[in-house]
Amino acid sequence: MTTHENTAAHADHGEHAHPNYIKVWGILVVLLVVSVCGPMLGIQAVTIITAFGIAVVKAYLVAKNFMHLNIERRFVVYLLLTMLAFMLLLFGGVAPDVMRHSGRNWENIAAKAEIERALAKASGVAEKKPAEPATPQASSAADNYKSVCAMCHGEKGEGNGVAALSMTPKPANFADPAFWQTRDKAHVEKVIREGGPAVGKSPLMAPFGARFNAQEISALADYLMTFKK
Amino acid sequence: MQKPIATTRSMAGLPTGRLAVWWVIASEIVIFGGLLVSYIMHRLGHPEWGGYASHTNTWAGAFNTLVLLSSSLSAVLAHQAAERGDGKKAALLLRLTCLGGATFLGVKALEWSHEIRQGFVLSTNGFWSFYYTAAGLHALHVIAGMIIMLIVSRDASKGRELQRVELIGIYWHFVDIVWIFLFPLLYIAK
Amino acid sequence: MAEPATAHAQHPHNGAGHDHAHHDEGFFKKYLWSTDHKMIAFQYLFTGMLMAIIGGYFAYAFRMQLAYPGASVPGYGTVSPADYLMLVTNHGTIMIFWVAMPVLIAAFGNYLIPLMIGCDDMVFPRLNRLSYQIFLLSAIILIASFFVPNGGFSGAWTAYPPLSSQAAYHLTPWGASLWVLAVALEFVAFLMGGINFVTTVMNSRAPGMTPLRIPMVIWMIVIASILFMASVGPLVAGAVLLLFDQVLGTHVYDPNHGGDPLLWQHLFWFFGHPEVYVVLLPAMGVVAEVITVFARKKLFAYKTVLYTAIATGIISFFVWAHHQFVAGIDPRMANIFTVTTLIISIPIAEMVFVYLATLIGGSIRFTTPMLWALGFLGAFLVGGVTGIFLGSSGSDIYFHDTYFVVAHFHFTFFPIAFIGSFAAITYWFPKMFGRMMNETLGKIHFWGTIIPVNGIFLPLFIAGLAGDHRRIYSYMNFPDSAKPFLQDLRIMATVSLCVLIAFQFVFLYNFIVSLLRGPKADKNPWNANTLEWTAESPPPHGNFAEMPSVHRGPYEYGAPGRDQDFWPQNAAN
Secondary structure, three states, X not given: OOOHHHHHHXXXXXXXXXXXXXXXXXXXXXXXXXXXXXXXXXXXHHHHHHHHHHHHHHHHHHHHHHOOOOOOOHHHHHHHHHHHHHHHHHHHHXXXXXXXXXXXXXXXXXXXXXXXXXXXXXXXXXXXXXXXXXXXXXXXXXXXXXXXXXXXXXOOOOOOOHHHHHOOOOOOOOOOHHHHHOOXXXXXXXXXXXXXXXXXXXXXXXXXXXXXXXXXXXXXXXXXXXXXX | OOOOHHHHOOOOOOOHHHHHHHHHHHHHHHHHHHHHHHHHHHHHHOOOHHHHHOOOOHHHHHHHHHHHHHHHHHHHHHHHHHHOOOHHHHHHHHHHHHHHHHHHHHHHHHHHHHHHHOOXXXXXXXXXXXXXXXXXXXXXXXXXXXXXXXXXXXXXXXXXXXXXXXXXHHXXXXXXXXXXXXXXXXXXXX | XXXXXXXXXXXXXXXXXHHHOOOOOOHHHHHHOOOOHHHHHHHHHHHHHHHHHHHHHHHHHHHHHHHOOOOOEOOOEOOOHHHHHHHHHHHHHHHHHHHHHHHHHHHHHHHHHHHHHOOOOOOOHHHHHHHHHHXXXXXXXXXXXXXXXXXXXXXXXXXXXXXXXXXXXXXXXXXXXXXXXXXXXXXXXXXHHHHHHHHHHHHOOOOOOOHHHOOHHHHHHHHHHHHHHHHHHHHHHHHHHHHHHHHOOOOOOOHHHOOOHHHHHHHHHHHHHHHHHHHHHHHHHHHHHHHHHHHOOOOOOHHHHHHHHHHHHHHHHHOHHHHOOOOOXXXXXXXXXXXXXXXXXXXXXXXXXXXXXXXXXOOOOOOHHHHHHHHXXXXXXXXXXXXXXXXXXXXXXXXXXXXXXXXXXXXXXXXXXXXXXXXXXHHHHHHHHOEOOOHHHHHHHHHHHHHHHHHHHHHHHXXXXXXXXXXXXXXXXXXXXXXXXXXXXXXXXXXXXXXXXXXXXXXXXXXXXXXXXXXXXXXXXXXOOOHHHHOOOOOOOOOOOOOOOOOOOOOOEOOOOOOOOEOOOOOOO
């Protein structure tokens, strides 16, 4: 009885009837030729059938004959089919939002614009919109200041933005001439890029090196100097 | 290391190794499935991707399909040989399968370098992102399969652990099936 | 499926493996490079506990900032806005992926599966070791991400693009990429572990251990592992694409270049919702073991619990978009997902009712593990019931992204990750370490945890109802939120958190002192039925002196006509 488990393990592992593998391979190659030639007819329906219908048939033949799923325990087949069913479910749940570009009460403007742009480009028509859609990089120093800095440093650079209320120490006041006595442009750029701690100041000033490129940081620093009274 | 008793039991009615391979494949189905479902959705929603896809090389894809189908044949013949206890023949056939995998990767490398020279890189647009990600993930599976196959064939040539020939074969057929679907998705549909 | 009962005592492997454990294994081989499932379980357990300390420390820092904005936090320093975002992001990530998963599934799965199904180890011991090593690597990468330039990832634990995909928005280029890498590696580790768990339970059960005699906690861990395997794949692929978006400049999630940010949300929650049940089910299983033992009663309806668990697992794949009701998904889809979400509460409620029915008429012993199990049921009920409001798309439009959501999911995850784990640790401690824990300290720890938890999260429900938005650095900047009564609620939550953390030191003290100097535990201190209690405490390498065979179900307590009120699964009569 000691070897009972071992024998059980190998019970259905022994010799079983092998199909003619070379014949199966031959069928697969013929199917491959058909699926490559199908699109040459130029009919879309035929392409879809020869490409994807045949792919399913080929997968079936490989799974059945090479992976031996036809003689495997049934639950294995059900397991694999369940996983495929979950993928169908994923498609069913996601496609209404991602595949379609409009629905009840909504429209994916960005996706539609991209399609239009790309199709126009492909057909050789001059692009209607030369500029890329607005990205943060494209905006001016004043816009950058408003969207990122003004929250703490204030619209006029006086260090009294809405978020400054709860901060200790308070954000820098660019209007104060004393502030500029000890700082040059390179210093300000360093703080914007690397944050307050880089110059021994408060960590409340976050590093924005990942947000702005060198040019933008330089423009921002110039802009800050305009606040000086 | 000794095998624990646990490894030798088979309450579910099939050997532990094979059971685990089926679970590996089940989890691989959802990995590739998630990626391909995402791709199909974008593909159907973006008519312009058909134009992008026309730059892929159907003949390279078809040749690679043929290579993988043939390597699957040698993998299953290796399994047949292993069941008859002929470890040497099984090892030889497994190495032949590896050669098929290497050919596949070689063709892939030529194809990709050509495409990259033409300016189609991962970040060109959505289609090429999915193209390189899906084919690249598949290629990683080919490489992993080849490494395992070389280890298995080394043991098999000495007549040890012959059941593993079947297990790596099942995995290889799965990789083959993934390619069977990638081929029409990435190359034929234009 | 069942094999005839056979004696395995004379199996040649057994004796050899047994002796092997006791001589000249170096420290490295024994504790760090072991393939023994029990040692790997301890590795997971201690790594998880260490990560829990980090996650708790993060929670302390940002809750202090919320209660006392701008003040320097003792033990942390000033919490800057960037720090705050990093702290909340990584608190969430750590607590779910590096605490709940490793402790509940990996540690207890590894420890209990071979012992409870009656075999000597996992079927793939080396794969098991590799799985832990990859997990450890992922934890190290995550911790390393806190120290790179610009600090750890601060794009929230759900990592929605474009916030997460472009450094211009999240400001933490290194942290974000390391975060994605760490999470992806962690998934790989648990995929390996899950395959090992499922294969072991399917193939290596002791003779006589038919499917309906498997202890519930094992069933739950198996179902959870399968759920994980079936749901995580798309997110693994999605994470690779996100990494490409961050590092290689692709535009998969950028609508201006033909991508779609909603795709990530779908992939994330297609995994993310089953993930809730991945961690919930093992905790439910632990509770089933504990309440049957300490109520001295048979589980009221074994099959019902099993089938409801399977049903929960299946339905959990149909509910994911309830996280995205306001993300711009099609309203018709929202209707469908509302219905499925409300349906999933049925099997879970059924399971809770079964547990309550098990308690009725039992001779209940209020030991520490039992208190934790009962605390789990109570706390989880609050979390479950508040979920109804969030699962209904109409009310979720108001509640979405408020503190109501935060309070809701903490009332589910805290019971799961902590109360469930404490129940498991206090229950199996005698088996794991061969010593008893101190009951008095255990009870102090229980009450010192369960009361502050409610003190933290009940006020947050009210704050959420009043409209407090999540992920706000300082409410003082918003006049409507800066009202004193709302700030009082935040201070109450923070003070409760500090009390909670203080009481965890009681647990740590109890754990360490009991580990070293607790009274010796005998084989079966709780008079339980399941197989692990027939092994030595702690079990040696190879687990059982004689491989057991099984004659009955796991919950035969108080069977009439017997001297003892328990009936071990392996006892011949």
